Amino acid sequence: MTSISARLxxxxxxxxxxxxxxxxxxxxxxxxxxxxGAGDNDTPPPRVAVEAxxxxxxxxxxxxxxxxxxxxxxxxxxxxxxxxxxxxxFDPATExxxxxxxxxxxxxxxxxxxxPGDVAIVPEPGYQAYLGGTVLAGAExxxxxxxxxxxxxxxxxxxxxxxxxxxxxxxxxxxxxPTAAVASLEYLERVVAICRKHEIILAYDNAYCDIVFDGYxxxxxxxxxxxxxVAIEFFSLSKSFSMTGWRIGFAVGRxxxxxxxTQVKTYTDTGPFLAxxxxxxxxxxxxxxxxxxxCAEIARRRDAAVPALRAAGFQVELPKAAMxxxxxxxxxxxxxxxxxxxxxxxxxxxxxxxxxxxxxxGFFRIALxxxxxxxxxxxxxxxxxxxxxxxxxGESAA
Numbered sequence: 001m002t003s004i005s006a007r008l009x010x011x012x013x014x015x016x017x018x019x020x021x022x023x024x025x026x027x028x029x030x031x032x033x034x035x036x037g038a039g040d041n042d043t044p045p046p047r048v049a050v051e052a053x054x055x056x057x058x059x060x061x062x063x064x065x066x067x068x069x070x071x072x073x074x075x076x077x078x079x080x081x082x083x084x085x086x087x088x089x090f091d092p093a094t095e096x097x098x099x100x101x102x103x104x105x106x107x108x109x110x111x112x113x114x115x116p117g118d119v120a121i122v123p124e125p126g127y128q129a130y131l132g133g134t135v136l137a138g139a140e141x142x143x144x145x146x147x148x149x150x151x152x153x154x155x156x157x158x159x160x161x162x163x164x165x166x167x168x169x170x171x172x173x174x175x176x177x178p179t180a181a182v183a184s185l186e187y188l189e190r191v192v193a194i195c196r197k198h199e200i201i202l203a204y205d206n207a208y209c210d211i212v213f214d215g216y217x218x219x220x221x222x223x224x225x226x227x228x229x230v231a232i233e234f235f236s237l238s239k240s241f242s243m244t245g246w247r248i249g250f251a252v253g254r255x256x257x258x259x260x261x262t263q264v265k266t267y268t269d270t271g272p273f274l275a276x277x278x279x280x281x282x283x284x285x286x287x288x289x290x291x292x293x294x295c296a297e298i299a300r301r302r303d304a305a306v307p308a309l310r311a312a313g314f315q316v317e318l319p320k321a322a323m324x325x326x327x328x329x330x331x332x333x334x335x336x337x338x339x340x341x342x343x344x345x346x347x348x349x350x351x352x353x354x355x356x357x358x359x360x361x362g363f364f365r366i367a368l369x370x371x372x373x374x375x376x377x378x379x380x381x382x383x384x385x386x387x388x389x390x391x392x393x394g395e396s397a398a
Contacts, residue, residue, distance in 0.1 A: 007136050012357075019339065023349050034378045036366045037349040039177065039323055041242040043297060046290045049243060052282035056275035065270045068262050070098035071277035077284040078235070078250045085209075085287070086220035090252040097262045100272050102207050102236035102249035105261060106171070107133035108268065109203045109232075112260035113169055114139035120169040123154050125178055125356030125363075127205065130171040142167065145359035148328075152181035156194045164198045173205035175218055175321035178356050178365040182216065182320050188224050195230040201257065202231040207249075208322040210240040210291040213299045216320040222252075232257040239323060240291050241283050248272050248280045298323050304372035305379060312383035325366040326353075333389060335364050341389045346381035 019037060026033050056062045062071075075092035083089045090096050099105040107129040110120055116138040122130045124143045134141045142163050146152040154172060156164070172191065174183035195202045204221040212218050221231045232253030238244040251258060265271070272280075283290060302318070305325060309316045315328035327350075329338060335352035342348045351367075353360030368375070 007138065010135050011132055019343060019349055019351070022340075022343055026343070026347060031347050033343075033347045033349060034370060034374055034381070035349045036369065036375075036378060037351050038369070039239060039367045040244050040369055041239065041294065041323070042369050042371075043242045043294060045243045045246070046241055046283055046286070048286060048290070049241065049246075049279045049283045053275055053279040056278035059275075062274040062278060064274065066098075066272065066274045066277065067270055068097065068265055070271050071274050071281065073281040074098055074248075074250075074277035074284075077281035078252070081284040081287055082220070082235075082252055086223060088220060088222040094255050095258055096250055096252050097258050097265070098272050098277055099234070099249040099251060099265075100269060101238060101247040102205065102234040102251070103127075103129045104247075104269070105234055105249065105251050105265075106130060106203060106205060107136075108261060108264045109171075109201075110134045110137035110139050110169060112264045113201055118168045119163060119166040120171065121154070121156075121159070121163070121167050121200075122171055123173065123176075124358070125353060125360030126171070127173060127177055128356075130203075131357075134169075139169075143357065143359070146176075146179060146181070147359075152176060152179040152326075153183060153187060154191070156191060164194065164200070167198065167200050169201045169203060170195060171203050171205065172221075173207070175208040175211065175319075177208065177322060178324055178351070178353070178360065178363075179326040180317075180319035180322040180324045181326075182218065185219055185223060188219065188221060188227075192221070192224045192227045192230060196226055200230065202227070204231055204233045206233055207236040208239055209235070210287065211295060211298060211323050212321045213295060213302065214320060218321055228254050232261070237280055237283060240287070240294065242294065243280075243283070246276050246279070248276050298368050301368040301370075301372050301375055305366065305368065305375040308376050308379040309382075312379055313386070314382070323368050325368065327364050327366060329353075329362055329364065330386070330390070331362075333362075333386070335361055338385060338389050339364055342382055342385035345388060346385045348378045348381045348385065350382070 079092040110133045120134040122141040144154045209218040236249040339352040351365045353363035
């Protein structure tokens with residue numbers, strides 16, 4: 001009989017595995033479903049990306065293997081973007097690597113730097129690529145719970161010394177998925193200092209740095225002095241430019257960090273499609289212009305949903321960044337039971353907090369991926385779902 005590996009078996013179910021199947025069934029039945037699950041913008045990709053891709057496809061050279069060298073134009077544009085955005089310059093040839101979306105690079109980090117038995121500090125709730133990459137590489141995850149009373153920040157100051165001594169890799173993500181929390185430069189300075197002291201590599205996931213509101217500016221980890229001694233930073237075109245399916249991103253850092261990740265990729269893939277890299281270059285060259293309307297639209301949606309949720313009795317903060325709302329449930333209400341009831345009975349797909357790890361229990365995530373009026377309607381239905389779960393005595397249902 002065929003059996004899966006112990007490492008794969010050790011991983012929890014992926015949060016987007018079950019609910020979309022229910023969604024498809026409901027739609028087939030003619031139900032009106034509002035999908036607030038995946039962080040997948042409904043706005044179209046920039047016209048400049050589409051036109052650049054069309055032109056790039058006409059060039060037969062772009063249908064060849066890109067390997068890890070990738071497209072020189074993309075490397076140059078990505079390096080220029082980081083310099084414009086954060087004031088830090090990376091050599092496009094040696095300090096930058098194109099990725100098939102930032103998720104791929106993040107998941108490959110443990111393969112580049114960890115041995116069996118080494119520890120990676122993994123935030124929870126958090127992006128599943130951190131845990132998945134760590135476990136599949138044979139390393140040991142140390143779960144760092146993100147708590148509301150500490151601003152959903154990884155609290156390294158309270159972490160046991162024994163963990164810090166064994167840890168070789170720390171995943172950090174601000175603006176955060178799923179909580180939408182942000183981190184100050186002062187906090188990041190403390191993190192970098194601890195990483196330098198304990199020789200911990202910092203994988204900084206900055207996928208949401210351009211989705212910001214109300215004048216907030218998300219920093220790069222490299223704005224912290226000394227970060228280049230310990231950090232590699234990951235960027236994605238998925239959220240900022242509504243290009244999730246294009247699978248294009250990049251990482252920057254000094255050669256000792258970028259080089260091993262690149263080497264892992266030589267054994268696992270041949271790089272992003274060159275035509276997509278050419279389109280990515282066109283987008284990054286106009287990043288500031290292109291992200292402004294996307295941020296404005298997500299802000300409008302946030303400003304419609306948050307007051308409606310509060311009026312309906314939910315607890316939710318007004319986020320400064322990212323495209324999510326991390327919504328608190330009343331004490332005792334199980335997030336998975338609530339999410340399933342919300343979908344099957346009320347036709348609203350949200351992700352239960354527990355899907356991001358046990359520390360996410362007590363919350364659910366809303367992705368701001370539908371227009372404001374649909375968000376308002378979804379909140380009306382979610383309020384009914386909450387009443388239904390509480391009235392049915394399903395508070396502790398799994």
